[in-house]
Amino acid sequence: ASSDAELAALKAGQIDLGYLDPSQVGSAPSLKAKGFSIFPGYSLGVFWTEMNMWPSSPYKSIFDQLYVRQALQMSIDQKSYIKSILHGYGVPQYGPIPSTPKSKFYDAAAEPPIPYNLTKAKQLLTSHGWKEVNGVMTKGSQQMKFELMYVSGGEATVQQAELMKQDWGKIGVDVTLKPEGFSQFITITSDKTNTSWGLAVGSGWDYNGPGWMPTGGQLFSSTAPSGTGYADPKEDQLIAATHNPYSNQAQFMKAFDAYEAYTAQQLPFLWEPNPASINVAAGNVIGAQKYINSVTGNPAFNYMSIGK
Numbered sequence: 001a002s003s004d005a006e007l008a009a010l011k012a013g014q015i016d017l018g019y020l021d022p023s024q025v026g027s028a029p030s031l032k033a034k035g036f037s038i039f040p041g042y043s044l045g046v047f048w049t050e051m052n053m054w055p056s057s058p059y060k061s062i063f064d065q066l067y068v069r070q071a072l073q074m075s076i077d078q079k080s081y082i083k084s085i086l087h088g089y090g091v092p093q094y095g096p097i098p099s100t101p102k103s104k105f106y107d108a109a110a111e112p113p114i115p116y117n118l119t120k121a122k123q124l125l126t127s128h129g130w131k132e133v134n135g136v137m138t139k140g141s142q143q144m145k146f147e148l149m150y151v152s153g154g155e156a157t158v159q160q161a162e163l164m165k166q167d168w169g170k171i172g173v174d175v176t177l178k179p180e181g182f183s184q185f186i187t188i189t190s191d192k193t194n195t196s197w198g199l200a201v202g203s204g205w206d207y208n209g210p211g212w213m214p215t216g217g218q219l220f221s222s223t224a225p226s227g228t229g230y231a232d233p234k235e236d237q238l239i240a241a242t243h244n245p246y247s248n249q250a251q252f253m254k255a256f257d258a259y260e261a262y263t264a265q266q267l268p269f270l271w272e273p274n275p276a277s278i279n280v281a282a283g284n285v286i287g288a289q290k291y292i293n294s295v296t297g298n299p300a301f302n303y304m305s306i307g308k
Contacts, residue, residue, distance in 0.1 A: 002153070003019075003020070003021035003023075003024060003154065003155075006018050006019060006020075007020065007021075007024055007027060010031060010036065010280055011027075011030070011031070011034070013034070013282075016281065016282040016284065016285050016306065017279070017280070017281050017282070017285050017288055017304075018279075018280045019277055019278055019279055019280060020038070020278040020280060021154055021155055021156060021278075022085060022086045022087050022089060022155070022156040022275075022278065023155040023156060023159075024278075025087045025089075025278065031280055035282065035283040036280050036281060036282055036283070037280070037281050037283070037288075037289065038278065038279065038280050039279055039281075039289045039292070040089050040276030040277065040278060040279070041276060041277040041279050041292040041293040042091070042098065042100045042101045042274060042276050042277075042293055043098075043101075043206045043274075043277075043293055044098060044101055044103055044206065044207050044208075044214070045098060045204050045205055045206040045207060045274070046093065046095075046096050046097070046098065046204055046205050046207075046219075046269075046271075046274075047093060047203075047204035047271075047272040047273065047274055047275065048201075048203070048204060048269035048270055048271060048272055049072075049076075049164070049199055049200065049201040049269065049270040049272060050189055050199065050200040050201075050203070050228045050269055050270075051063040051069070051072075051198070051199055051228060051229075051230075051269070051270065052189075052194075052195070052197055052198050052199070052200075052228060052229065053228055053229030053230050053231075054192045054193070054194075054228065054229035055192070055229065056192065056193050056195055057195055057198075057229065058195055059146060059198045060229065061142070062142060062144065065128070066266065066267070067124050067125070067128055068125070069266075069267040069270065070114075070121075070124060070267065071121040071122070071124045071125050071171065072121075072168070072173065072270055073114050073267055073270050073271065074114060074115065074116065074117050074118070074120060074121040074124070075116070075118055075121045075164075075167045075168050075170070075171050075173070076116065076164060076167070076270060076271075076272070077116045077163065077167055078092045078093075078116065078272070078273045079092065079116065080116075080163065081160055081163060081272075081273055082273050085156050085159045085160060085163070086156060086273065086275055086276070089275065089276040089277075089278050090273040090274060090275040090276055091273060091274050091276075092113065092273055092274075093111075093271050093272065093273055093274045094111045094112065094113055094114050094264055094271050095110065095111030095260060095261075095263060095264030095271065096214065096216060096219070096220070096260060096263045096264065097110075097111065097214055097260055098274045099111075099274075100274060101293065104253070105214055105256065105260070107257045107260055107261070109257075109261075110257050110260040110261035110264060111260065111261070111264045112264075114271070118167065118170050118171055121171045122170075122171040122172065125137055125144075125171065125172065130144070130172070132172040135169070135172060135174065136172055136173075136174045137171070137172035137173060143174075144172060144173045144174065145174045145175075145176075146173070146174075146175050146176075146197075146198030146199050147175070147176050147178050147196065147197050147198050147199070148161055148164065148165060148175040148176065148177050148178070148198070148199045148200070148201065149178045149179075149180055149185060149188065149189075149197045149199070149200040149201075149202075150177065150178070150179055150180070150185075150200070150201050150202045151179075151180065151181075151182050151185050151201075151202030151203065152179035152180060152181055153181065153182070154202075156275070157201070157202045158179070160201060160202075160272075161177050161201055161202075162177070164201065165177055175198075175199065178197075182202075182203075185200065185202060185203065186203070188200075189203070189228060190226075192229070200228075201272065204272075205218075205219060205226065213242070215239055215242040215243065215256070215259065216235075216239050216242075216259060216263060217239050217243070219268075220235055220239065220263055220268045221235065221236050221239050222235070222236050227268070228269070230268035230269075232266060232268075234262065235262065235263065235266060235268070238255075238258055238259040238262050238263075239259055241255045241258070241259065242255050242256050242259050277292070277293075279292050284306055284307050284308065285304060285305075285306060285307075286304065286305045286306070286307045287303050287304040287305060288304055290303075291303040291304055
């Protein structure tokens with residue numbers, strides 16, 4: 001029912017395979033003393049902050065500007081989030097393909113790091129005509145005041161949202177935090193007519209399922225069913241190119257790398273760190289650490305077993 005209930009069940013020996021919330025890593029020594037092993041698990045996926053770019057959104061004209069998305073991205077302190085909130089259980093991510101777990105799809109050259117730099121972020125906005133008025137970036141009748149919706153129930157996500165609010169405030173972007181349960185969060189962000197939110201953090205996408213390929217058609221195309229209104233003709237063209245038949249793997253990877261690089265710099269979503277699940281396994285669980293995450297992002301429970 002909750003992370004606290006999970007931890008209590010682990011300590012009581014009621015479950016053999018479970019997890020910790022990053023805020024609970026202080027309990028790791030006592031669990032290890034009981035014979036549990038604790039290890040990270042990464043999914044082949046992408047994690048983000050969404051921007052409401054649906055046609056009905058009052059913020060569409062702001063978020064449609066690449067320089068605005070760049071300024072917001074430069075103000076996300078991924079390293080501090082990983083160190084202070086995730087307690088090291090995470091890796092930075094600057095594009096649609098994660099560096100961990102290793103896969104043939106990730107190209108480091110296609111996803112160069114985007115340095116955290118509040119000074120440059122603010123300069124980017126002011127160079128395009130935005131002025132800070134009473135602490136809020138203003139341009140004509142537009143103001144950078146948004147609701148930042150986040151998924152409730154996990155302390156790490158709460159702290160993440162608070163860190164983002166703090167840093168964005170330093171560049172004149174004023175956000176109001178609003179918690180929502182996960183189901184309601186997904187319902188709201190998936191509704192093309194909902195204008196109540198501007199930014200949303202706490203979700204992501206695992207590349208999994210039969211015939212899975214992380215080519216972005218379900219996420220970043222102009223007709224993406226899981227998108228949030230981002231649309232770009234070149235993006236559509238590059239995604240389509242990854243679905244063409246090729247005579248060899250090298251030709252496909254060339255098309256895929258072009259898609260990956262363009263998507264990374266276009267920021268259809270704001271990239272967030274790839275957080276590791278903090279897994280806890282009893283000593284009698286065989287294969288947990290090896291199979292907790294398969295390359296398609298699904299725990300391969302069918303390869304695990306309970307020993308004596």
